[in-house]
Amino acid sequence: MCCSVGFARSLGLALLPLALCCIVANLLLLFPMGEASYIQKDRLASNIWYFGGLGGGGALMLLPAVVFITLGKCSCCWNESLMMCGSVMAAVVGLVGSGYCFVMSGYALVQGPQCFTSYGWSYPFENQRGRYLLQSETWSRCLQPVHIVEWNVTLLCVLLGLAVLEFIICLLQLGNGLVNAVCRPCCYKQEYSLNA
Template sequence: MCTGKCSRFVGLTLIPLSLLCILANALLLVPDGKTSWTDSRLSLQVWLLGGFVGGGLMVLCPGISAVRAGGKGCCGAGCCGNRCRMLRSVFCSAFGLLGAIYCLSVSAAGLRVGPKCLINGQWDYHFQDTSGSYLSNRTLWDACEAPPRVVSWNVTLFSLLLVVACLETVLCGVQLVNAALGVLCGDCRKKEGDQS
């Protein structure tokens, strides 16, 4: 596959994935769809904004860069083989890879530790000592009195962030290699070339 076409495909895949991360992180900030729980009652992993910063903004940059790298060369079709944009995409992809790994780490920690919730009048990380075993025991989930349904809310959204961050990690890695090949070899399209 042509490095330009591959860049465009990867970029067009990374952009919606990064927006999905931003949305998932925004939803984590409002358990049960209400903002009344945001006053120091959310877990640290929610406040680390792994989906917003890491999987979102830090991956949006390489997504846009990859789409641009898949377009015409900076001096016209074929003259420099699009090497300038591919070089920029190498750096952006490395940046995005770091962001995706950050999102992956925060999401995995969020699943392992569990949410901060109210049980027997005490706000705490009640599932922290289970090392993630609470995930398979749904009867424990009902022990949280507030916020309502916070465990299923966090598990669903952190799981979504984990899966998306894994995809972003793979795609940013692919684009890193693809863009490096594009810098070394140029774009395979002809001078009359198509822009797709």
């Protein structure tokens, strides 16, 4: 039990900075090149408002992080079983949050940014199904905000990577909690038979 609790705590400590990085990356998407004027004029891509990083990979990920870190604070057996069930549920919440972050970031990456082109404000890469990512020479179509394609691609790729890491961590804790829930009763039976 001590090993599994220690493992869960270390996973929780790993989740905290990942969640904070997701929040920061999503906030940066709201301010292209550090400018607030585009958010005021409603010139941001619509998918940024789904808050994949802020909600899914960030705020929602804080719940499993806190649950994992606080495991093992009580010593009675009933609470230990309940505690591991709680950590499994928190891991499921984390899987949902990281999955949401991954899907929303991927969708935003495929759609491309909203920007000002020679035809006005539009989504110039929307119908390319992400092919623009491999054609950096087409990025100059976006005249404003300056370097918006690079800005979005970088931050959305960061969010995708963070979401994958969060998913792996929550999956590890899900396995840890389930194995502990299955093996604990077996261990107690063995200890009882040895003591008898």
